[in-house]
Amino acid sequence: MDDPMSMFIERPKAGIVKKIRLENFMCHSNLEIELGDRVNFITGGKSAILTALCVAFGCRAKGTQRASTLKDFIKTNCGCALVHVEIKNEGDDAFKPQIYGDVITIERRISESSGSTVLKDHRGKKVASNKDELRELVEHFNIDVENPCVIMSQDKSREFLHSGNDRDKFKATLLQQVNDLLESIDHRLKTADGIVCELEDSLKPIEKELSELQEKIESMKHVERITQDLQELKKKLAWSWVYKVDGELQEKLGGMERMKDRIPIVQAKIDSKKRALDELRQHLDEKKNQIANMLEKTSEVRRKKDELKETLSLASKEKFELEQGCKRYVAEIQKLEKDARFLEQQLQEMHEQHVKDTQAEESEIEEKLKELQFVVDAADSEFTRLKQEVTELSECVNQGMAENRQRAEEIGGFEKQYRLLSTRIRELQQNRTNRVTAFGGERVINLLREIERRYRRFRMPPIGPIGSHVTLVNGDQWASAVEQALGNLLNAFIVTDHKDCLLLRACAKEANYSYLQIIVYDFSRPRLNIPHHMLPQTNHPTTLSVLQSENHTVLNVLVDVGNAERQVLVQDYDAGKVVAFDSRKNSNVKEVYTLDGYKMFSRASVQTILPPPRNRNMRGPRLCSSFDEQIMDIEKEASEVKEQAQECRRMKREAEEQVQKLQESERSAKVDISVSHRDGRTV
Template structure:
């Protein structure tokens, strides 16, 4: 500070002035001024900077935009590069995916081809079994026929031997009865002779001793004897009436037993017939061919197969086996409408007709219907004007067939296009008699509830069960009647056992009464008694006894011979029946073996048909389909390989880390996303 300033500072009166002098003296004021000047310059510079910034801001913005565009372009180029790589990967991924599919298809094809030999082996094995079983079946049938023929002879022999035994037994019984009657008569004659001799002695001793009291006693004795005779006659009559009643009742029971036995036999025959029908229906159910013509059709088809070289073209038939129905409810109506056409065969020329007729004759199919038709003729086109003018279906509209010749024959021969089908009779009646309906040949009804094979089998089984129940009931009735018959036979035997002693006593009492009457008459005579008549009777009785004894000896001789004959015939019959029973066992065994062979043959044929159908419908078509798919995949691989090679060589895929783990769909989706991003980035850049 200068001296002047110092003096001024010292002479200043207040602090404010002193501070001002201090502020100046220390150069703080100058510093303040400099700072203010600098601040003003800074404000000016800031204004200039702001002006400059404002002036360069569009340039900076444009520069930032350019940088952003450069960055976007680099990103777009990267995306485009990725898209190009993805296209290469996608192209080759299609090739690699097809390669994988080819590998899988190869494995599948090998697996399918492996089924064919196994299936064919089963078919061949069943063919061998069928041939063997057919030979065995023929042998068994021949054996059974010979046994059946022998059985007829044995039955005739058995019947003849039984008749002979019955005749011998009848003669023996007659001789026994005659011997019994002779012995009884001889016994009676001996008794009569003894009585006459006793009477003679009594007359000789007592003719002088007869008194009135004795005569009275004799009358009383005769009355007692007469009462006893009356009582015995009453008992014998009652017992005979009981026997007659029992015999009549027994005859009725025997007749009932015979009727029931016949009914049971008829029911058994009916049951066997039903079982046979069920077996036939089951065979038809398992084999549609046998539904048209029965088992003869199978033999005919085998004959056709054997002689196939003789035919110009293989016959078609039976026609029904080549048809399929749109609805099973029309089966009966179609069968009726077509008549015998469903069982017929179709040939292409008359030469084939004669060959087929020979084949049919060989298998005893003599009434086979054969239709000659041109197989090369195309499917018939029926004009609308020739069809029935009705909404109801026709036979032609409800059937289907893969063979147009079959349909042509049904149209030409059976007028299937003009056979109208209706649900019930009333509709059919109104349709048949409606003059406005044209081109209608016939109308057939079907309510849709006709019995199918399964229902028919069930119905037959129910009928068989009903018959079996009836047989059981009849057997129960028969058992009861047999028991009643045994009871009646026992009652008749008991009555006879009671009656015979009564008859013997009655005869004895009658003789006793005759003797008493004769004695009473003799006792009433006076004087000497003439015994000439009594002696004459005794002589006659002796002569009769001698004759009876001679006759009885002859009867004994005949009876012994008859007994020996009966025993011999029974022994021969027993020996014969033992051999017959053995042969019956053989026949039953042969029949069982035949049925077993038939069962095995049916099972083998069904198994063969199953595997043939499996081979035809599943194995071979599956192999063909797999081979076609394999060929398609090979062609697809070639096409994809060609396209991929056009895009880039396969060696470039190593640099792209291959495409393992990514499917074409995934790569395609990723490529689409990149393309969308590329489009978005491109639009943004623009």
């Protein structure tokens, strides 16, 4: 009889150390040992093997209590050391079997100046060389080499043997509990064997009686009776078929009558749906007409913009000419001032000359000098006033032209915003018609056509884009925050293996879809069950909690790739800071997103807050249940932008008229300066 305990023991298949090889490590030049699946007894090299396992699984040198640095493990007179560990990777608990296969090799090479760790697959091909991959492997197999319950060094075992009493040590081994369990199982097996024997003994007389009855039955059989019974059974079978078919016929007739009664109701529903379809088509035609009108108005705005640019160029040219004329007039004014000073000097000389003349002519000359002086003073005052007026008019002209340039820039900004809003309206209308286009536009439609064309070549049909397979729970409140949290992951596709990944990449190339994100994931894996203690301990929702999907693979990818279960969504900035930076309560929180677009996270002691993206307002959420409200809001915003542009054009026209008036006043002032200049020369 087989061992009764063998049925309760499952042979381990993953996480078992298969082979250890040491080169120039501690006192061993070349040590290689193969280990069994369960208990292994080693009589020589125990410390070196335990230390090598600790070093291979990422333990620091001080953690082994055998050396202070890793280079101390190198054998004397040797340049480097190598620790080679092979681990079985089979069964359901295997670590990334599609990458590593059934054996994982860990090689840690130690030199005088540095050290390196390499993970290889079952063929010896290098897979990874970073510590994160090794740490993930150790956590997957629950190998904690620094825990004395896993690996106990000589010093730790010595401390264990000298601590406590024998009774506590025996109790700690749980051998008594195992012995009691084995005795209980043995007692149950003996009881079951006794019951089986009793049942077998009770069956023997019944079997004997059964054989006697069988012999009597065989002797009592008669061929004629059997033939008669057979004929009767055939007749009954025929009539049973008749009754059955008649019942089914009556049931079908009743169903047909019920269906006839439902025809008017169904026809009414069809008519209602047709009317709704006609209304939607009419609404679509209206929207198309509105878009055409908007495009026509946009072309008109572009034409006006070109005219304004041409006007601005002419105004700039005229401004330059006016500035040159102003400079000439200023030079003439300066020349007039010089002439006035010269006249004053001549007057002074004439005055001195006439003093020497007769006393009778002196009074007449003084009278004439006063008149000339009055004329000169009036000319100087007029020159000064005209010069100040020309300067003020030039400043007003420059200010008006600067305002016109600013208005032109504002009009250009409004036109650009109007074009962006019109483009967004067309995108939303397209997304309303086909929701898939929200996650890649026309490129994703072309890609889906290529996938459908090569459908039979895939091992499993690709899933994607991910955004088309998820919906929001309880409204669209968190739509923008969820899209910011997941980002381009909503555009990604999921395949089951590397071969399908290459085939999908070829389809994307044919569809002219560059930089497509493809995620390789096992479709047969069931829905992930996340323990409560691994989730954020908060009352706020997470990205995963506000999403739903009929495909378990999509939800698993959101967890494994996007960490959606650790992304917390909050209402405002203050609540986000409390959730993101209180590490004592929310150790499982990776990132926090607010409704107004802020992103917060903490890494070690560094706290980071990122502001909302610039294009957040121009690009609405793609996960919302209805696009009609977004279209109406953007159309309203486009109408407001259009009105603002028209108001800006009106103000620009008024400013241009004002500039023209100022330029006319400036030209008139320059004419007055010329007249005054001629009068001064005449004097």
